[in-house]
Amino acid sequence: MTARRDSPVGWRDRAVATAPTPDRPTEIRALIDGSFLWGVAVDFRPWGIDLAEAVAAIRGCSGSCAIACSPPGSLFDAVGVVEPSIDLSLRRVLATVARRRGHRAAGAVELRDVRAELATISTTNCDHAAERRQVAAAGSDEAELAERVATLRGELQTRRDAGMDVEATEQRLSDAVAALTEARTERLSAEQALDQVRETNRARRDKRDRRLRLQDRERNLEREIRRELADAIYDEFAAAVRTLPGDTSPGQSVDEYDGDDVTAALAVLRLLRTATPAVLAVDRFDTPEGAAHELGLPIVRV
Numbered sequence: 551m552t553a554r555r556d557s558p559v560g561w562r563d564r565a566v567a568t569a570p571t572p573d574r575p576t577e578i579r580a581l582i583d584g585s586f587l588w589g590v591a592v593d594f595r596p597w598g599i600d601l602a603e604a605v606a607a608i609r610g611c612s613g614s615c616a617i618a619c620s621p622p623g624s625l626f627d628a629v630g631v632v633e634p635s636i637d638l639s640l641r642r643v644l645a646t647v648a649r650r651r652g653h654r655a656a657g658a659v660e661l662r663d664v665r666a667e668l669a670t671i672s673t674t675n676c677d678h679a680a681e682r683r684q685v686a687a688a689g690s691d692e693a694e695l696a697e698r699v700a701t702l703r704g705e706l707q708t709r710r711d712a713g714m715d716v717e718a719t720e721q722r723l724s725d726a727v728a729a730l731t732e733a734r735t736e737r738l739s740a741e742q743a744l745d746q747v748r749e750t751n752r753a754r755r756d757k758r759d760r761r762l763r764l765q766d767r768e769r770n771l772e773r774e775i776r777r778e779l780a781d782a783i784y785d786e787f788a789a790a791v792r793t794l795p796g797d798t799s800p801g802q803s804v805d806e807y808d809g810d811d812v813t814a815a816l817a818v819l820r821l822l823r824t825a826t827p828a829v830l831a832v833d834r835f836d837t838p839e840g841a842a843h844e845l846g847l848p849i850v851r852v
Contacts, residue, residue, distance in 0.1 A: 574590065574843075575590040575823075575842045575843065575845075575846055575847050575848050575849075576590070576619075576620070576825040576847065576848050577589055577590055577848065578590075578592065578617060578618065578619045578827050578848045578850075579617070579618040579619075580592045580594075580607070580615060580616065580617045580618075580850075581615065581616045581617075581618075582594070582597050582599065582614070582615040582616075583597065583614075589839065590839060590842040590843065590848050590849070591837075591838035591839045591841065591842040591848060591849040591850070591851065592617075592838070592849075592850055592851070593838050593851040594615065594850060594851060594852050595851060595852060597614075597615070599614060599615050599852060600852060601631065601633060601829060601831050601852045603615060604617075604829045604850050604852050605630075605631055605829055607850075608622055608626075608630075608826065608827060608829065608850065609621075609622060617827070617850065619825070619826055619827050619848065620824070620825040620826045621826065622826045623824065623826060624646065625643065625646055625647070625818075625822065626826065628642075628643050628646075628815075628818075629643060629815040629818045629819055629822075629828070630819075630826065630828050630829065631828070631829045631831070632812060632815050632816060632819070632828060632829065632830050632831060632832055633812075633829075633831040633832060634812065634831070634832055636811045636812055636815055637811060638811040638814050638815050638818075640780070640804050640807060640811075640814050641776050641777065641780045641804045642776055643818055644779070644780035644783055644784065644787060644804065644818070645775070645776040645777075645779035645780045647783060647818065647821055647822065648779035648780065648782050648783045649779060651783065653779055653782045653783070655774070655775040655778040655779050656778065657771045657774050657775050657778070658775060660771060661768065661771040661772065661775060664764055664767055664768050664771065665768060667764060668761065668764050668765065668768065671757055671760060671761045671764070672757075673754075673757070673758055673761060674754055678744060678747040678748060678751055681740070681743055681744040681747045682744060684740040684743070684744070685737065685740040685741055685744050687740075688733065688736045688737035688739075688740045689737050691733045691736070691737075692730065692733040692734050692736075692737050695726060695729050695730040695733050696730055698726045698730075699723065699726045699727055699730050702719065702722055702723040702726055703723060705719055706719045706720060706723055777804075780804050781803060781804075783821070784800075784802070784803055784804065786821055787800065787817055787818065787821060788800035788801070788802075790817035790818075790820040790821055791809065791813060791814070791817040793820070793844070794813055794816055794817060794820075794834070794844070795834050795835065796809075796813055796834075798810070798813045800817075812832055812834065813834075816834065816845060819845050819847060820844075820845045820846055822847065823845075823846040823847055824847050825847070825848070826847070826848075827847065827848035827849060827850045828845070828847055828848070828849055828850070829850045829852060830849050830850065830851050830852070831851075831852050838850075838851035
């Protein structure tokens with residue numbers, strides 16, 4: 551057992567360092583079934599504590615065990631739990647580490663401006679199908695009425711030529727002409743509304759196109775910045791990889807890294823040297839305490 555045992559009374563009140571010293575990782579404390587453990591590493595395997603329970607304890611959630619330690623930071627989800635199936639976005643993680651160390655990329659100001667402009671551009675629907683349908687319906691009504699007017703005029707002329715009474719026909723024709731005039735007015739109004747919507751939509755499409763261009767620029771800048779920041783500390787990462795067990799070749803850049811994600815995560819942890827423990831579920835070190843001293847941070851072995 552790498553951790554020391556002690557009385558659990560007041561175990562949470564013992565001082566916890568806020569950062570590791572250059573030659574020794576921060577010590578942590580754990581309470582399992584009434585047993586108090588403390589040291590630079592604790593091994594949960596004899597108690598059957600699994601990975602999920604260990605992570606919950608580090609996050610401060612109550613359960614079968616408890617750990618007094620510094621709370622996990624933003625990179626804990628990425629590299630704080632090292633298991634065989636870990637899936638690491640190396641460039642993204644290294645960029646985050648570089649930011650924490652105060653590195654700034656050349657494109658950071660432009661990215662900020664792009665995001666500020668994006669926040670001012672709202673997108674709305676550019677569809678004008680409803681207006682087109684209104685124009686079509688009005689045009690159809692007008693055409694039907696125009697045909698009725700033409701029919702009534704023919705009927706009126708026929709009755710006049712035959713010397714028949716035309717009063718009723720004249721009234722129907724007058725009503726049809728009035729309806730046609732109203733339909734023509736509605737069609738013209740619908741066409742004007744469609745023209746206005748089309749004009750508005752042209753402006754909306756311009757804004758939408760501008761937004762798409764800005765979003766594309768934002769993604770490109772994010773990639774450029776991640777690459778620049780990751781490159782800024784890659785030599786340190788490569789040096790950390792070379793100190794770890796195994797024969798991984800880090801190369802000169804993220805693109806040249808020829809190793810597994812477990813090794814990469816361990817190297818990042820060595821760079822971070824946090825006071826928060828890492829959960830180790832892989833056999834890369836002889837003992838949990840050896841892993842703690844090699845990586846420079848407290849270890850919870852599961």
